Amino acid sequence: xxxxxxxxxxxxxxxLKAIKDLTFHLNGGEILGLIGPNGAGKSTVLNLIxxxxxxxxxxxxxxxxxxxxxxxxxxxxxxxxxxxxxxTVFNNLSVVDNLLIGHASRKKAFSLRKMIPSFSRVGExxxxxxxxxxxxxxxxxxxxxxxxxxxxTLPVIDQRRVAIATSLASQPRALLLDEPxxxxxxxxxxxxxxxxxxxxxxxxxILLIDHNLEAVFSVTDRVLVLDFGELIAEGTPEEIxxxxxxxxxxxxx
Amino acid sequence: xxxxxKKILWMCLMLFVLLMPIYGREDMVHLxxxxxxxxxxxxxxxxxxxxMGYVSFGHAAFTGLGAYGSAILSLRLGMDFWPSxxxxxxxxxxxxxxxxxxxxxxxxxxxxxxTLLLGEILYSVYYNWxxxxxxxxxxxxxxxxxxxxxxxxxxxxxxxxxxxxxxxVVFLMVVGxxxxxxxxxxxxxxxxxxxxxFAESVGVNVKRRKIQCxxxxxxLAGLGGAFFAHFLESIGPDSFTVGRSxxxxxxxxxxxxxxxxxxxxxxxxxxxxSLYLEVLGAWRMVVYGMIIIVxxxxxxxxxxxxxxxxxxxxxxx
Numbered sequence: 001x002x003x004x005x006x007x008x009x010x011x012x013x014x015x016l017k018a019i020k021d022l023t024f025h026l027n028g029g030e031i032l033g034l035i036g037p038n039g040a041g042k043s044t045v046l047n048l049i050x051x052x053x054x055x056x057x058x059x060x061x062x063x064x065x066x067x068x069x070x071x072x073x074x075x076x077x078x079x080x081x082x083x084x085x086x087x088t089v090f091n092n093l094s095v096v097d098n099l100l101i102g103h104a105s106r107k108k109a110f111s112l113r114k115m116i117p118s119f120s121r122v123g124e125x126x127x128x129x130x131x132x133x134x135x136x137x138x139x140x141x142x143x144x145x146x147x148x149x150x151x152x153t154l155p156v157i158d159q160r161r162v163a164i165a166t167s168l169a170s171q172p173r174a175l176l177l178d179e180p181x182x183x184x185x186x187x188x189x190x191x192x193x194x195x196x197x198x199x200x201x202x203x204x205x206i207l208l209i210d211h212n213l214e215a216v217f218s219v220t221d222r223v224l225v226l227d228f229g230e231l232i233a234e235g236t237p238e239e240i241x242x243x244x245x246x247x248x249x250x251x252x253x
Numbered sequence: 254x255x256x257x258x259k260k261i262l263w264m265c266l267m268l269f270v271l272l273m274p275i276y277g278r279e280d281m282v283h284l285x286x287x288x289x290x291x292x293x294x295x296x297x298x299x300x301x302x303x304x305m306g307y308v309s310f311g312h313a314a315f316t317g318l319g320a321y322g323s324a325i326l327s328l329r330l331g332m333d334f335w336p337s338x339x340x341x342x343x344x345x346x347x348x349x350x351x352x353x354x355x356x357x358x359x360x361x362x363x364x365x366x367x368t369l370l371l372g373e374i375l376y377s378v379y380y381n382w383x384x385x386x387x388x389x390x391x392x393x394x395x396x397x398x399x400x401x402x403x404x405x406x407x408x409x410x411x412x413x414x415x416x417x418x419x420x421x422v423v424f425l426m427v428v429g430x431x432x433x434x435x436x437x438x439x440x441x442x443x444x445x446x447x448x449x450x451f452a453e454s455v456g457v458n459v460k461r462r463k464i465q466c467x468x469x470x471x472x473l474a475g476l477g478g479a480f481f482a483h484f485l486e487s488i489g490p491d492s493f494t495v496g497r498s499x500x501x502x503x504x505x506x507x508x509x510x511x512x513x514x515x516x517x518x519x520x521x522x523x524x525x526x527s528l529y530l531e532v533l534g535a536w537r538m539v540v541y542g543m544i545i546i547v548x549x550x551x552x553x554x555x556x557x558x559x560x561x562x563x564x565x566x567x568x569x570x
Binding site for chain 2: 104122123
């Protein structure tokens with residue numbers, strides 16, 4: 001089943017053709033890797049899907065629905081969550097509060113409730129945390145004793161975990177991860193990869209962008225290779241590893 | 254220990270408010286009532302500027318909307334204080350939402366400049382639309398609120414009544430805003446302050462929240478304005494200048510942006526300062542400006558920030 005479909009997508013920045021006629025799809029339940037050298041347009045693809053950037057032409061269909069003009073916050077409600085390349089969290093909020101921001105956009109949330117501001121206390125103490133958020137904190141590997149501490153007091157690796165948990169808190173059907181392993185050591189990235197597998201097994205489809213090819217190949221079902229905004233290869237990790245064009249792009253002739 | 258110190262601070266403030274009219278001179282009670290009204294407006298501004306991070310330089314204009322609205326309703330239509338105050342404050346909120354629809358498309362300094370212009374525009378309306386606002390003469394002989402006391406029947410507010418009434422509203426606002434900060438709505442406002450674009454990409458309906466926050470802030474400004482008008486029984490355009498807006502900004506910056514007790518402490522300090530700086534006339538704006546600069550440079554977080562650092566308290570909530 002094609003969960004997300006991108007068709008003939010083009011995006012120019014002035015004279016620079018950032019994305020050229022890109023077509024790919026994301027199957028429900030898979031982990032799809034997106035690799036390519038710096039400047040290949042990987043993050044631009046995520047920005048186009050989440051309507052942070054408007055495409056010049058082409059289609060983006062999520063579950064059969066055209067989402068090109070859907071406001072960014074609505075896209076989260078539809079079930080697409082993302083993380084950012086640069087570590088982005090709400091520094092002055094606690095772990096639970098960060099998750100609560102995402103949690104409000106989960107599909108089951110009653111829509112009228114979101115229109116009328118909710119003034120009841122939430123997430124302040126143990127008993128006030130909505131069901132599932134503590135499990136989510138534990139799932140990403142943070143001690144639940146730290147659920148109520150401010151993010152500034154946590155180590156960067158835990159802040160990264162909170163960023164992933166925040167996107168998962170909206171209970172997305174598709175999770176777009178933009179270089180989640182950048183600057184993470186070998187041991188920690190192994191744990192994050194385990195986390196991605198578990199998230200996938202729990203029913204969330206993942207699009208993973210990263211420069212750590214070994215890690216990408218170890219976790220993905222399929223891999224796309226982007227170079228100068230063009231899709232130059234597509235296939236299983238084994239196929240991509242054997243692809244002459246890909247090694248040329250990455251290693252030079 | 255920390256929460257004990259926090260409780261002591263609030264107890265002291267409440268004790269001060271409760272005992273002040275009993276032991277204080279009448280002119281001090283009068284001044285403290287005005288301070289209470291300023292606290293209401295400053296706390297409203299703090300919701301917008303402190304929690305959501307949008308600095309408004311035109312808040313006095315919204316105060317003016319509440320003041321003129323209530324004054325006109327009671328003078329022209331002969332309304333009592335209670336309905337005219339409620340209608341004027343609500344109308345201010347609605348107008349705030351409508352204006353917010355446009356002005357909140359701006360962010361950062363551009364938003365502040367927008368509100369500055371809005372403040373100037375509304376001020377010139379108050380000053381020049383003589384037929385409705387009374388022009389530079391303003392409006393006078395506004396009705397005093399009436400109160401039903403068992404045993405005494407319906408009696409008009411005296412100074413003491415005003416004092417306790419205004420501080421009751423302050424108390425309710427403290428409780429209400431404390432709840433708001435801990436609620437989903439409050440957290441989303443803080444998320445917008447922290448990183449608006451990120452808040453949007455994790456699913457916060459940023460536009461809607463911003464307008465709701467702006468309307469809430471305008472409502473409280475309008476409420477304070479209506480109290481101000483009926484307490485002084487007369488209003489003029491010079492109470493709602495951009496200079497007055499800057500005083501509200503000064504209050505919340507001195508007190509501590511985005512804290513509960515900040516606007517209260519800031520108002521007390523500014524009122525005390527203004528007593529001593531009366532002789533300087535318009536020059537006192539220079540002093541305010543210097544205070545803002547000093548606080549921004551050396552006293553991060555205002556008085557609340559300093560108290561947090563010295564006593565290791567968390568006064569955000």
